[in-house]
Amino acid sequence: MDQSLPTLKEIARRLNVSVSTVSRGLAGHTRIGFGTRMRVQQMAKELGYEPNPLAVNFRSKKTYIVGVIVPFVREEFFSNAICGIDGIASQHNYTILFGQSYDDIDNEIRLIDLMKRQRVDGLIISLSKATSQTDHIDSLSRLNIPVVYFDRVPAADAVNKVYCDVQDGTTKLVDKLLAKGVRRIALINGPDTLIASKDRLSGYMQSMAKFKLKVDMQRVQSTDFSVESTFQAMRKLMSMKAPPQAIVSFNDYVHMDAIQYAIQNAIKINDEVLFASFTNLPITSYTIHPPLMALEQYPYRQGESAMNMLLQVIDNKSKGVESPLHAQVEVISPTLVEFTPGKSLLKFD
Amino acid sequence: MDQSLPTLKEIARRLNVSVSTVSRGLAGHTRIGFGTRMRVQQMAKELGYEPNPLAVNFRSKKTYIVGVIVPFVREEFFSNAICGIDGIASQHNYTILFGQSYDDIDNEIRLIDLMKRQRVDGLIISLSKATSQTDHIDSLSRLNIPVVYFDRVPAADAVNKVYCDVQDGTTKLVDKLLAKGVRRIALINGPDTLIASKDRLSGYMQSMAKFKLKVDMQRVQSTDFSVESTFQAMRKLMSMKAPPQAIVSFNDYVHMDAIQYAIQNAIKINDEVLFASFTNLPITSYTIHPPLMALEQYPYRQGESAMNMLLQVIDNKSKGVESPLHAQVEVISPTLVEFTPGKSLLKFD
DNA sequence: TTGTAGGCGTTATCAT
């Protein structure tokens, strides 16, 4: 039974009035006879009328949908970010059209295309690792679809973006270690090609420079994120003549692998060697050895900010504010967190 | 510069032909002059023409959008399920309109309404814990929008659903423990109101009955998922005259809290007491004491199945297959997994 | 082979 919904026309027919009267009656728009309005609204309710958004969108050229593209939802960082986006979006009756790039640029391109075709009102994206330029995304501008980047953002400054100042955070972290008197600090970094890696390294160097310490580049290893690669890095570090007194891992996952290595090799964790990390994921509080220090990067807030920024841009656009003034940039300062035990996770069945 | 895209009309104007000619030229639809077709396609490419989906949808009454509602994306189980859905959806050029109920029924209602207004082509939903009837969802049927439930599904059998037979799984798990000679098996269950809790209990009872063992209901405790409540359950269990030799937790999160309790109380884990759990999340492999046994519930596959099912239903509908024959039901049998160390997580920065 | 016309549901503008 295709019980498709009644339209304005149908209501009009039954009431023997014109479609426009019905439209106004429901919208309470122009002046309209009180009685007529009541009858219209009554009938609408009776018939269970609901405006057809396809028609509304078509007419208004607005979808109330924003695209969100992240590398992987499974990663706690991104699912948290999505929660933040979703929270703000809901408040404004926007819905999220969702996609994952899987860190693959072709996927990213495909998704952008899909979103373009769906005429999303805007896009929030955290770039895939494989993405170094943003031509495919810039094509959205032609359609006048605003874009906000978050977390993994392009270097260009003519774009709207929200991100964490990881370099600054790294400095904070290393500073803290140095202040504690720790001198031989190692960094297990990601692949050199990642901006994220460069930021960490810069922060590290900066901190060392501040304390007038010479950097032994042997203490800076990198991992491709596989367990094997991380173990390899650990092996190199721990076999140095003067092994590190502290190890800062690229992220919590690398950290956990490093810990595994330490356990297997009877290294006294956080005693012989201190372990620190980035991103402060809740799950780490359930592990044997959470990082003693971590940099909280506020994925939830990043999501919220990104969505708020997007709303503002959309709003400006609709108000016809021409030249997007300045691109908006929000830099969130990561916080150094010291481990607190017993933090609990969400529960579910 | 509102460089909005060219329309068929624009192309027609430039080529001095009619809109329908252009339409056909691009679609290759009706017979059309070869030269004309070429010119049309040429011009379309030149102008960067893209069909306006708002118009297309409006006309075809099809959006190529499916709604997906889960309680929390942050939970690994659901983010995995979404990945599964996303995978299949992408393959078929569907996009996901995404929402979270936060286990709150009002939210669920609000989301359903949003999706209805967006005229999604179908909905995949895992019910909030607070949801006991599905009136709000049934309202979609009136719009002829098909619904597929997964994981947390309603009991009614006139609905399309994909879920895990948790009762059966529990039986498997308890059977295994019993087969190992363990007799005093405790269950830390969820709130009695949850179907999920009932299933676990039934499975437990069934297994005990099969082995002709009397059930001591003191061994069945429940938690509201707070750490405190789980600790309380543990306290009761461990203070019994004959404390359990094995503890089966409602899920991995409860499990991890139970483990915390055990550590704090110097209980010899997996020696004095065996620990088992449900849902087999990857994160547990990084914890000190992963469950010795867990029930894998295949969130990814559930997502895939749900999406495939939805596609099929949508397809049938469009083919005008009237009475939805039988509602489709797919029951996935959970697998008993014994712990394997060193399983690695996804990596990211 | 191509053009014309009508319609999808809504809203805005103009007339009455």
Place this chain on the structure above:
DNA sequence: ATGATAACGCCTACAA
């Protein structure tokens, strides 16, 4: 206060 009409972009029967 209300109705008629046009327009949004696309598609398609029908006419030429």
